[in-house]
Amino acid sequence: MPPKTCSTILLRNGLLATYSKGDDPLSVPATRRVDVLIEDDRIVDVAEPNSLKLPQYYFVIDCSNKWIAPGFVDTHRHVWMSVVNDQEDWTLSEYLCKLSWTTAALVTAEDVYLGQLAGCLQAIHGGTTTVVDHFHCANSVDHIEQAIRATDESGLRSMFCIARQSLPTSIDPLEFDDDEEVSKMQMDTIVRLSSRDKGRLTADGRVTLGMAYDVQGINSAEDTRIVSLVRSLGVRPITAHYVGGPQAPAYSKKVRAWSEAGLLKDDVIFSHGSGLMHKRCDPDEWKLLKDAGASIASTPEDELGMGHGNPVAYEAVRRGVKAGLGIDSASITSAEMFPAMRFALQWERGRMHEALAKDDQAARYNSLTAASAFRLATLGGAEVAGRSSDIGSIEAGKLADIVLYNAESINLAHCHDPFKGIVFHATAADVEWVIINGEIVKREGNLVRKNWEEVADALRRSIRAVQERVAQYDLDERYAAAMKFKRDRAEDGVEASD
Numbered sequence: 202m203p204p205k206t207c208s209t210i211l212l213r214n215g216l217l218a219t220y221s222k223g224d225d226p227l228s229v230p231a232t233r234r235v236d237v238l239i240e241d242d243r244i245v246d247v248a249e250p251n252s253l254k255l256p257q258y259y260f261v262i263d264c265s266n267k268w269i270a271p272g273f274v275d276t277h278r279h280v281w282m283s284v285v286n287d288q289e290d291w292t293l294s295e296y297l298c299k300l301s302w303t304t305a306a307l308v309t310a311e312d313v314y315l316g317q318l319a320g321c322l323q324a325i326h327g328g329t330t331t332v333v334d335h336f337h338c339a340n341s342v343d344h345i346e347q348a349i350r351a352t353d354e355s356g357l358r359s360m361f362c363i364a365r366q367s368l369p370t371s372i373d374p375l376e377f378d379d380d381e382e383v384s385k386m387q388m389d390t391i392v393r394l395s396s397r398d399k400g401r402l403t404a405d406g407r408v409t410l411g412m413a414y415d416v417q418g419i420n421s422a423e424d425t426r427i428v429s430l431v432r433s434l435g436v437r438p439i440t441a442h443y444v445g446g447p448q449a450p451a452y453s454k455k456v457r458a459w460s461e462a463g464l465l466k467d468d469v470i471f472s473h474g475s476g477l478m479h480k481r482c483d484p485d486e487w488k489l490l491k492d493a494g495a496s497i498a499s500t501p502e503d504e505l506g507m508g509h510g511n512p513v514a515y516e517a518v519r520r521g522v523k524a525g526l527g528i529d530s531a532s533i534t535s536a537e538m539f540p541a542m543r544f545a546l547q548w549e550r551g552r553m554h555e556a557l558a559k560d561d562q563a564a565r566y567n568s569l570t571a572a573s574a575f576r577l578a579t580l581g582g583a584e585v586a587g588r589s590s591d592i593g594s595i596e597a598g599k600l601a602d603i604v605l606y607n608a609e610s611i612n613l614a615h616c617h618d619p620f621k622g623i624v625f626h627a628t629a630a631d632v633e634w635v636i637i638n639g640e641i642v643k644r645e646g647n648l649v650r651k652n653w654e655e656v657a658d659a660l661r662r663s664i665r666a667v668q669e670r671v672a673q674y675d676l677d678e679r680y681a682a683a684m685k686f687k688r689d690r691a692e693d694g695v696e697a698s699d
């Protein structure tokens with residue numbers, strides 16, 4: 202039985218699949234057999250197979266039947282949402298009314314702890330080693346602290362972005378009576394946490410502090426004050442939703458608004474970014490993003506189903522804008538990044554085939570490869586998170602965030618190309634080992650830090666308790682009231698906010 206932790210790990214003779222710094226995002230890197238040496242939290246050597254001299258104290262993993270790949274970097278996930286459910290058939294408008302404006306207010310700090318813990322473990326199980334966590338259940342200081350505690354306990358690397366947000370006290374009309382008080386609580390907490398070892402929320406630096414800021418328009422002095430303040434404290438990234446599809450309550454030209462407020466910088470991540478392809482889009486927004494070095498976090502699986510607008514990850518790559526992928530929420534779609542890669546790639550291929558078909562043309566080849574989706578989910582995500590010097594690829598000097606796939610599994614044994622195998626055929630069941638920060642957190646298919654059965658038991662109890670509290674409300678009645686409010690505002694010439 203291998204030790205729980207070991208300061209030196211040798212991955213022996215595995216087939217390496219990784220992008221490296223400087224590779225063209227649309228190229229396909231060569232795969233090769235290697236030894237990978239890990240000391241403490243870092244990769245210290247990537248060498249010819251069976252070439253490394255064994256150090257004195259080490260733990261060796263025979264990788265002759267494994268693929269060695271970087272862990273996934275999920276650039277947009279609401280991790281706590283594993284404690285809510287039944288959202289798979291919702292549209293985005295339903296989600297806003299039933300989850301954001303109702304259920305989220307009924308979730309206790311203990312529920313958040315369990316949802317967050319389960320959500321982090323689900324991520325690790327599927328080979329995700331880093332998340333940009335948009336934490337939009339910041340109802341109290343305790344909610345925030347419990348989410349951080351769960352993240353720390355799980356072993357996942359997280360850029361924990363506390364939302365400056367408010368919960369409505371009324372649906373029709375939509376009102377946020379206590380916004381000033383809530384804002385003070387959230388901002389005081391962000392300021393206090395940012396002073397904790399320069400925003401390192403855990404001693405090993407695995408969990409760091411970011412902010413989520415979904416205030417519409419971002420054109421008030423207060424918006425500027427808040428964003429400038431957190432930036433001055435070294436809090437990053439700053440992430441905001443930006444949608445623009447059929448279900449989007451409004452098209453907001455959010456990139457332009459941030460730019461005109463002087464707030465668009467390379468630490469800003471817009472999730473979805475579908476406003477960039479809206480029928481009333483402002484094409485200059487792409488250039489504003491590129492010039493500022495700001496990024497897109499695309500979550501294609503739920504964007505397509507809920508009506509956020511269509512996925513823009515590849516359009517961003519084409520335009521030289523940094524782009525990554527995410528799952529958004531495990532209560533809506535799969536907790537794994539594999540479907541996110543497939544949806545992003547196949548949607549884009551479909552879009553290209555459709556464009557050609559309009560002119561009675563057909564493609565002879567697919568110009569986008571499976572490997573390009575793998576890049577979006579690994580090094581591309583690291584670039585979005587502003588961490589590409591540390592994570593996202595297997596290179597000497599980087600943090601050891603590594604996934605070992607069982608290349609002889611039922612899903613993968615027929616594949617000889619790990620990029621194609623990982624993107625099109627793998628599931629969490631094929632993720633055999635996960636190493637984060639040099640620590641083995643999934644070993645031979647099993648989570649190391651927590652007993653999943655115990656977590657699942659407590660999680661189910663919490664889910665039931667949340668459902669009982671939500672049952673006091675008629676969600677469809679509230680949804681109808683919210684839609685009426687939106688219609689009335691539109692008739693008055695006022696665009697509702699997202």
Ligand SMILES: [Zn+2]
Binds near residue numbers: 277335472529
């Ligand atoms: Zn989201």
